[in-house]
Amino acid sequence: AKVMEDIKVLSSEKKYSGKIIGVRVDTIEENGRKCLREVVEHCEAACVMPVDDEGYTYLVRQYRHGIGRYTEEFPAGKVDPGETGEKCAVRECEEEIGAVCEDICYLMPMPVSPAYCEEIIHLYFAKVKLSGTQHLDDGEFLTVERVTVDEVIRRIDAGLITDAKTVLLALAYLHKNNK
Numbered sequence: 001a002k003v004m005e006d007i008k009v010l011s012s013e014k015k016y017s018g019k020i021i022g023v024r025v026d027t028i029e030e031n032g033r034k035c036l037r038e039v040v041e042h043c044e045a046a047c048v049m050p051v052d053d054e055g056y057t058y059l060v061r062q063y064r065h066g067i068g069r070y071t072e073e074f075p076a077g078k079v080d081p082g083e084t085g086e087k088c089a090v091r092e093c094e095e096e097i098g099a100v101c102e103d104i105c106y107l108m109p110m111p112v113s114p115a116y117c118e119e120i121i122h123l124y125f126a127k128v129k130l131s132g133t134q135h136l137d138d139g140e141f142l143t144v145e146r147v148t149v150d151e152v153i154r155r156i157d158a159g160l161i162t163d164a165k166t167v168l169l170a171l172a173y174l175h176k177n178n179k
Helices: 085-097 149-157 164-177
Strands: 007-017 022-030 033-041 045-051 056-064 069-073 076-078 099-111 120-130 142-148
Touching: 045 085, 045 099, 045 164, 056 085, 056 149, 069 164, 076 085, 085 099, 085 120, 085 142, 099 164, 120 164, 142 149, 149 164
Parallel strands: 045 120
Antiparallel strands: 007 022, 022 033, 045 056, 045 076, 056 069, 056 142, 099 120
């Protein structure tokens, strides 16, 4: 983790190490004062807004236990060790919606919740062509819906899509294509 010149990490203690996350407590010095900071450790991830030749995009509906409900999101997943964000985005498109990325463009890194979590999600746009069937991971249950970008924006406006990475990608796509 990068630390600013005026911030010193005095100590770091691992409190929990699980399958997906770890938790540590850092003692830092900021502006001459000692402070405790709890940090959720998580690998990088990638999310991709797939758009096909007809201008349609694809939403994945899945249960998210952290918030106790189903969400509608663009395809996303954890970056595997030795994998780039781009390769992860391409892989997730294939696995989750059965599509091949023909062209992919990086938008930006998105810190998930930087006050306490180190996770970064890399955001991409991709031109895709459907190739076949999903190849879901064990324990992954989701459905895919092909929709217009206008329908995604309508659902965001109605508060039906609230997933931050999906909202950011959809609005950035709309902005880039309405210049």
